[in-house]
Amino acid sequence: MNAMVETQNIRMMQGNEAVAEGALAAGCRFYAGYPISPSSEIAEILSARLPRFGGRFIQMEDEIGSVAAIIGASLTGAKSMTATSGPGFSLMQENLGYASLAEIPIVIVNVMRVGPSTGMPTSPSQGDVMQARWGTHGDHPVVALAPSSVKESFQLTVEAFNISEELRVPVILLLDEVIGHMREKVLLPDPGSLRVSERKKASGPREGLLPYKPDADGVPPMALFGQGHRCHVTGLYHDERGFASSSPANASALIRRLHDKIEMAKDRITITQGVGLDDAEVVVVAYGSTARASLRAVKDAREKGIKAGLLKLMTIWPFPAERVKAALGPKVKHVIVPEMNLGQLVGEVERAVYGAAPVTPVSKVSGHLFQPVEVLRVIEDAVADRVGFTNRRGG
């Protein structure tokens, strides 16, 4: 994570507000969305703030149209975003896939609440983690980030725009309701101190331009609308000219490139944080508000003489398997994965750990956030070998 240059711009704000501020700081100038708790504050704030920056806000007729509108805006060069929660995120999936295939930079914020369906508005959940990865059809590439504090909500929103611009990929910011609505003191960085990325743009004469021909980093410079390129953009598999093609060689090359461009940048876009991992016998892997409870639990465990450590994931897709492997020191005996779902990211952790230690999921699906003591108990059980390490489905 880039060090924030701390100035006197101290504010007390909500996670959702930090997302809106982060978006503006990253250069977002277009928002289209449809109201839904617990994300609506983002829309409300941006409806007031964007016009003051010459930006645009529109409340669309639904979430399908919202993603469509931000893709359209992005094609003219505007950094664009939307925000929603579960039911809306479900509706966004088709055009999210479109952005993935047509390589349109957009940011989608999903402040997770309990699902499925209308579920339990608006209690916190981490139930959309797999949907963020696999919600749209096809082998699409995607990036998802999950902040665990108000400060991180700001930082990761900026990062979401940067990754989206650099890789021409939709980036999903997964907050949970706790993070979205929590208020904390934050030091807003000086705008000049932020690293803000811009997409590469196509240039040169339109004759012979291949708008989908990638550079060495796998990312083609983007041919924006209204610049005289007269380019075609489609959700069909396309060749380097941008026109529909179903040639087998082209199809395979295209979908592989879309994944490769993320894979090549993976280390750069992976943001994690380790606490006490060097000598840890018990490693907790957590993200979002669950990482806060886990941090407390790990500290409490240390006070009790248990060698516990935490790996906090802020990038969750592509899954940081290498960081998980690296977090397992020579003494590790147990890995614990608390989540506010019935066990989603734990499967990825298990794949990464690959038998090096037993992996225990801890599920909380009551619509309440994790208490540190709930994680601590599992840490204690683990060192005492009191857990069977089958699926541990909590309250």
Add this chain to the structure above:
Amino acid sequence: MPEKTGVMTAEEKAREHIRMQNLPHIWCPGCSNGITTRAIVRAFEETGVDPDKTVVVSGIGCSSRTTGYLDFDTLHTTHGRPLAFATGIKLANPELKVVVISGDGDTAAIGGNHFIHAARRNIDITHICYNNSIYGMTGGQYSPTTHLGDRATTAPYGHLEREFDLCELAQAAGATYVARGTAYHFVPLVNYIKKALKHKGFSFVEVISTCPVYYGRLNGIKNAPDHLQWVADRSVTVKQAEKLTAEERAQKYVIGEFVQKEAPEYVENYMRLIESARGDNGDRNQK
């Protein structure tokens, strides 16, 4: 590139707006989509739109494949959503002319919600709907404009539902230019499209089209020319329609202009909002 002089042939002029390298098109022999596309190109030629500042957006369907053949910035989107993509383009960059091409299913079934809301906002977009009363691309299933009693591959016993009058729908939703033409009546169609392109606000042109391969074959129309003739035989002008009873009119395509009026346009209003928000130094909205 050939110079734009009075001696250019019609074909040379058309080539300026067509991606010749993408021809032949994918449409079936006898499909009227080619005629409608030609009418759009003619309207582009005659209104002198700037090809570098015009974006043509389409959904999914046979008709929506038109964007692949037009030499502009073109966006082939998802089924039913072209107006929502177009809304983002126009609002983000008001200097662009934005034209949407869509089928009857794309416009009025899956895209019906975007259609009425784009019309309600009176956003400056020209929407051209190729209405062949059927789902061509997916093989002849019924659409929101399939006529009562007619056959479709999903209406093997005859269609039970009433159809939408797309022009009435557009008008009721707030469109400020509304016209209906047909692929048979080429010259008036070009005229409506030209007027729509010049109109400020949401303009809608419905083009009664043919799908000889599905609609025609399923409904006893022998060949492509017969299908066009069938359209011609069912067509009446707005004036002629006035003399018909409601039942008689229901059997006809009423051709002409239905709405042409001025109303505040959404993006212009938004740009004014920006000006006043920027000038507003109160702390109402916290900085």
